[in-house]
Amino acid sequence: MRQNRFFILFLLVASMSFACHAQSNSNDSKSPYKYKTASWDGIGKVYMGREISHIMGFAGKDWLERDSREAEEGVSLAIKNLPITPNSVVADIGAGSGYYSFRIAPLVSEGKVYAVDVQDAAVEYLNRRSQELGIENVIAVKGSSTSPNLPENAIDLAIFVDVYHELEFPEEMLQNLRKSLKSDGKILLIEYRGEDPSVPIKPLHKMTVRQAKKELEANGFELVENGQFLKIQHFLVFQKKEE
Template sequence: MKYLNYFLILFLFTVNFYCSYAQNISPEEVKNAEYTYKTPDGDGTGKVYMGREIASLMSFHGKSWLERASRSKEENTELAISNLPVTPSSVVADIGAGSGFYTFRIAPVVPEGKVYAVEIQDNAIQYLKERSKESGQNNVEVVKGNEKSPNLPANTIDLVIMVDVYHELLYPREMLQEIKKALKPDGKLLLIEYRGEDPKLAIKKLHKMTVEQINKELSANGFHLVKNGQFMNIQHFLVFEKQ
C-alpha cells in the first residue's frame, strides 16, 4: 500500500507537470511543431515543411550567376515583367532581391510607385544601395528583412514577387503570414520557381518546385492561386491572392 501511494503521488505530479507545461507552450513553439528535421540532403538544410526539405540559402557570392548575360533569354525575364499585375503607381516588393536583377527592371514599369528591394544578407544590402544610387532610380528602396519577416509596412504592397527564392525560406509559414500583413486587401503574391516537374531541367532538385507543392503550402497559409502562367521557358509564374 505504501508503494502504491508513492506511485500514485508520482503519477499525479507528472500529470500536473505536463498539464502546466502544455498551458505555457508559446505560440512560437506551436508553429515550430509544423517543421520536422532530418539528415540534410545535398544542398539542403535538413528542415522539412509539409513534406519538402528547405533548400540552403544561396550565398551572395553567387552574384555573377544572377547577373549572367544569358539569364534574360534563358528565363524570359522581359516576358515575366510584361505580365506583372501592376500599374504605373503600384508598390512592389522584391523579396530576396539578390543583385537586383528584377528590382531594377521593375522600377521603370512603376515610375509613380515604388519597389522595395528586400534582402537579409549584408553584402547584398550594400550592393543594392550602391546600385540604386548609381542607377538614379529614386523609386527603389532597400530594406533589410530577416528570416521570418520582410519588414515591410502593413497594408501597403500591391505586389510581392519572389524569384527563385521561396524554396530557400527557412521559415516559410512565418514569412507568408508577414507577407499577408504587408499586402493590400487586393494585393498579390507572385512566385517564380524552376519547374520541379521537369527532371531534365539542370537545376538542383531542392531548388525546383512543383505547382502541386507550392499550392499545398500557399493554400495552408491563406492564399489561393489565381494565375498559373506557363509561358516561361523553365519556370512557373504563379500569382496568388489572399483568401
C-alpha cells in the same frame, strides 16, 4: 595534435547539439517543421513534405547577372506579365543584386519597389547600385528569416524569384507578408519547374505547382493564375483568400 583533438571534440559537440535540437523540434507537435538528415543541398528542415534548400549567398551575384539569363529564362516576358500599374508598390523578396528590382522600377514610376534581402552585402549593393543608376524608387530593406520587415497594408505585389524554396521559415514569412499586402495584394512565385527533370537545376531549388499550392493555401492564399509562358519556370500568382 592537441589542437586536432580539440577540433574533433568541437565538431562532435556541435553535431550532437544540432541533433538534439532537431530531435526536440521534430517532437514538437505545435511546430509546422520536421527535421531529418540533411540532403546534399538541403538544411534538413522539412515543411509540408518539402526539404528547404540552402540559401544562395550573395557571392553568387555574378550568376544572377549573367548575360545568358534573358535567353534562358525569358525575364522580359515575366516582367511584361506582372500584375502591376504605374502606381503599384512592389516587394522583391530575396532581391539579391536587384536584377528584377531595377527592371521593374521604370514600370512603377508613380510607385516604388522594396528590394528586400537578408544579407547585409546585398542590401549595401542595392543601395549603392540605386545611386549609380540614379533610380530613386528602389528602396533596399534588410529583411529577416521570418519577416520582410515591410509596412502593413502597403504592398500590391510581392515577388519571389527563385527564392521561396530557400526561406528558412516559410510559414512565418508568409504570415508576416500577408500583413504587408493590401486587401487585393498578390504574391508571385517564379520557380524552376520541379515536375520537369530536364530543367538543369538542383532538385531542392525547384518546386512543383502542387507543392506551391499546398503551402500557400495553408497560409491563406489561393492560386489565381498559373502562367505557362516561361521556358523553364512556373509563374504562379496567389492572392489572399476571402475570410
